Amino acid sequence: MQPWLIPTIYAATSITAGFLLPRLEAKFVAHSLNLSTSSAQAYLSAVASGMMALTGIVFSIAFVLVxxxxxxYSPRLVVWFARDRLLFHSLGMFVATFMYSLATLAWIDRSGIEGVPLISAATVAVMLVASVLMLSQLVQRLNNLQITRVLQILGDTGRDVIRSTYGSPQRSAAGQADEGHRQTPPDSFALVVRHxxxxxxxxxxxVQRLVACARMIDGVILLECAVGDTLLLGTTIxxxxxxxxxxxxxxxxxSVHLGEQRTFEQDPKFALRLLVDIAIKALSPAINDPTTAVQAIDQIEDLLRRLAACDLEACRAFDENGILRVIYQMPTWEDYLALAFDEIRQFGSTSIQVIRRLRAALVQLAGCVGRERVSSVRAYLDxxxxxxxxxGFDPQDRAAAHIEDRQGLGLSRRQEESNASPDRRTDQIGRTTS
Known part of the structure; x- marks a missing residue:
């Protein structure tokens, strides 16, 4: 469902209820609220006017904060925050309370009708309480804009995407297929699909739908695009x-789903991209906040550790008979490593805190990746x-930058190597990971 439909449904429901419920109540319910007409009108008028004022104030503050x-943090986070469904549900509830209060107010003191409709007045009170609860949830959600919460949410999202992308049966089957079934991709093609x-x-x-299509035509499909690519006119899909x-x-x-912008679905690179964006924005001269970059590296390192345990080479999908049907593109370990660290290394080259945290991340990665990937980590560390x-560091700062520190500037965990030369420390890392 499109987010803009949420407040529309709330508004349409409140208009329909405001038109029908008082009439049904007047016809079938004999009881009325023991309240004077003027008091009921004042109550409903206060609710209606207050809800519109509250809506304007709350959403003005929310959009300014977002x-x-x-x-x-990053301009790519604007849509992520602004499309939060709680924001649209809150707007819908506020508008619905306002419109239903007006409908009930219009029904009071009509010609030939005495008393205040009990159910309608009680419904307004219930909607008012629901609006207050929505407001409290919205204020709580705005707390997520704190940098620590933003980084944690991005990290959690990236972990979920990695789990769903590399842990699905389709991709596992592709990675575990027998080597005898890994046919060579064909050189000639009967159909080329372009954007x-x-x-x-x-x-x-x-991928599963593409496998079914390839099996139906008894052929092989070679995907030329990857998740996260932007397709232009004439681009081969x-x-x-x-x-x-x-x-x-x-x-x-x-079978290839397109949108106006990248999403987290099937794209672990996007979570890394946003974390890197936050880090390099914090390292810009206008902000100059290396501690935020260090916090972003914490989440980046965790995502890389999880990616190191995945089969990143599983780029082929097979049918139930073990026949190659789809060849698709996925990032390599080197792609993830460059995306995670290249820009932070470049923009953080003048920050000892960032350099020390990067060294700690690389040293830790070298100790937990497999033999086939440790050479890439060691090359990056070199x-x-x-x-x-x-x-441009002086000798003392240069020596300090060579010390890996998980806090950046907090605790040098490799005290026994503090006085060793960089070449010697790199050799020691290579021996422990080989």
């Missing part, structure tokens, strides 16, 4: 090797050390 924090619309981002890919009947192109197009040697 915009401010999104500018400070025909305005620029759009690939939000997700239905996929290639089909097989019979490729005329009606299969529509099914293939609907690159970081060479960057320190080329930096």
């Amino acid at each position: 915009q401010f924090n999104a500018i400070v 025909r619309e305005t620029p759009q981002a690939v939000t997700s890919i239905d 996929l290639r089909v090797h097989g019979k490729a009947p005329a009606d299969v192109e529509k099914q293939l197009r609907t 690159h970081l050390d060479s960057s320190i040697e080329r930096s």
Whole structure:
């Protein structure tokens, strides 16, 4: 459901209830509220006027806070915060309370009708209480804009995406397929599907549906795009090797889901991208907050540790008979490593705190990744050390930057290596991880 439909449904429901409920109550319910007409009108008028004033104040503050924090953290977080469904449910409840109060107010003291409708007045009171609860939840949600909560939410989202992306049966089967079934991709293709619309981002890919299509035509589908790519006019989406009947192109197009912007679905890179954006924004001269960058590296390192335990090479999907059907694109370990650390290393090259935290992250990663990936981590650590040697630090700062510290500037956990040379420490890391 589109978010804008939520307050629309609330408003339509309140208008319908305000039109029907007082009439049904006047016809079938004999009891009325023991309250004077003037008091009831004052009560309903206060609720209606108060709800509109509250709506304007609350949402003005909410959007200002969202915009401010999104500018400070990352512009890509604007939509993430602004599309929070609680925001739309709160708006819908506030508008519904206002409109139903007006409808009940209009029914009081009509010609030929005496008393105050009991059920309608009680409904207004219940909606008012629900609005207060919505307001409290909305204020609590605004607390999530604190930097610690933002980083934690992004980290949790990234962990969920990694679990769903690399833990699904389809992808596990692709990674565990017998080597004898790993056919070579075909050189000739019967159908090439290209993008025909305005620029759009690939939000997700239905691999299982593509496998079914490839099995139906007894062919192989090669995806040329990956989740997170932006497709332009004429960009190749996929290639089909097989019979490729005329009606299969529509099914293939609907298997690649497009949107105006990237989403977290099937895209662990997007969570890393937002965490890196926050880190490098904090390292900008306008903000100059390296501690926030260190906190972002905490979440980034955790995501990389989880990715290190996944089969990142599972880029082929097979049908139930073990026949290759779909070849898709996924990031490699080196892609994740570069995305996570390159920009932070570049923008944080003048911060000893950031450099020490990066060294600690790389040293810890070198100790938990497999043998096939440890060489990439060691090469990146060597690159970081060479960057320190080329930096403008004086000898004392350069020596301090070579010490790995999980707090950046807090606790040097490798005290026994503090006085060792960078080359010697790198050799020791290589020996312990080999």
